[in-house]
Amino acid sequence: MNVTDVGLALVVVEVLVVISSLAVLLTKDNLYSALYLALASGLSATALLLMNGVLPFVLIVMIYVGATITITIVLAATYRRPVAYTGVEGKWIGVALVIVVLSLIALKSVYSTPLQPASLSPAQLAHDVLSSGMTMLLILLVSFLSMVMAITIRYLKVTQS
Amino acid sequence: MIGEALSLIATAILILSIGLAVVINSRDLIRLLIGLELMFNSVFLTTVALYVYQPYLAFIVVTISVITSAAEFIALITAILTVDKMRRNIETRSILAGGDKA
Numbered sequence: 001m002n003v004t005d006v007g008l009a010l011v012v013v014e015v016l017v018v019i020s021s022l023a024v025l026l027t028k029d030n031l032y033s034a035l036y037l038a039l040a041s042g043l044s045a046t047a048l049l050l051m052n053g054v055l056p057f058v059l060i061v062m063i064y065v066g067a068t069i070t071i072t073i074v075l076a077a078t079y080r081r082p083v084a085y086t087g088v089e090g091k092w093i094g095v096a097l098v099i100v101v102l103s104l105i106a107l108k109s110v111y112s113t114p115l116q117p118a119s120l121s122p123a124q125l126a127h128d129v130l131s132s133g134m135t136m137l138l139i140l141l142v143s144f145l146s147m148v149m150a151i152t153i154r155y156l157k158v159t160q161s
Numbered sequence: 162m163i164g165e166a167l168s169l170i171a172t173a174i175l176i177l178s179i180g181l182a183v184v185i186n187s188r189d190l191i192r193l194l195i196g197l198e199l200m201f202n203s204v205f206l207t208t209v210a211l212y213v214y215q216p217y218l219a220f221i222v223v224t225i226s227v228i229t230s231a232a233e234f235i236a237l238i239t240a241i242l243t244v245d246k247m248r249r250n251i252e253t254r255s256i257l258a259g260g261d262k263a
Contacts, residue, residue, distance in 0.1 A: 007165050011165075014168055014169065014172040017172060018172060018176065021180070021199060022179060024183060025179050030189070030191045030192055033195050037195050037198055037199055040199065040202055044202045044205040045205065047205075047209045048209050053219070055220060056205075056208065056212065056220055059220075060205060060227060064201075064227050064230060064231075067231070068231055072195060075191060075238065076191050076195070100171060120216040120217075125220060141228065145228070151239060
């Protein structure tokens, strides 16, 4: 896949992500909203895959989409009940446009360099991640997992009481 | 290729705004959770541009984001179950700052 094809594929993926996100906003049923969220998340991971990011793609699809959002879908289906919605307020559109314009002006120096798929292979990235220089990342992972376990114990106490 | 990083960042900001709108317009806690997870998508889109230049750093950012979202999800599902048990509904209008009842 050459550079032009990657650019075109990126634009297509971005358009699909925006459409899916708008569907999340405009759908009144929480179950369908969660399903559109899963679609948008998978497409975001696909954008990483286009840049040769196989490992982040697998991480997002397996843990974020495969576990977190799947449980969100189950939760939305469990609590599915008729809720009266009054429609979407439109005041946020102006604020969002101002934020977009200001962010683009502030980040002009960032996007002035052309993009190309990363030259680092997934095997090299995995070797770098698992090498001995990753002590800080491992400490972070253990800390976050400890937090997850603490919240899980709290969750079990709530559900069992 | 100059505009691709621009379009990625603009798309990420747009999705962040849409997620914020979902959170603002949420009538129950499930929709609130969906909006927060949508905002995490903008982080993943931002790492696409970062991955081109710093794949190592981008992978660390993605890893920490995924684990943070999982922890946030567990905290929120605990809160949803607690609110449902206490108030017998999960609508956000019954909750004020600090969890006080209106």
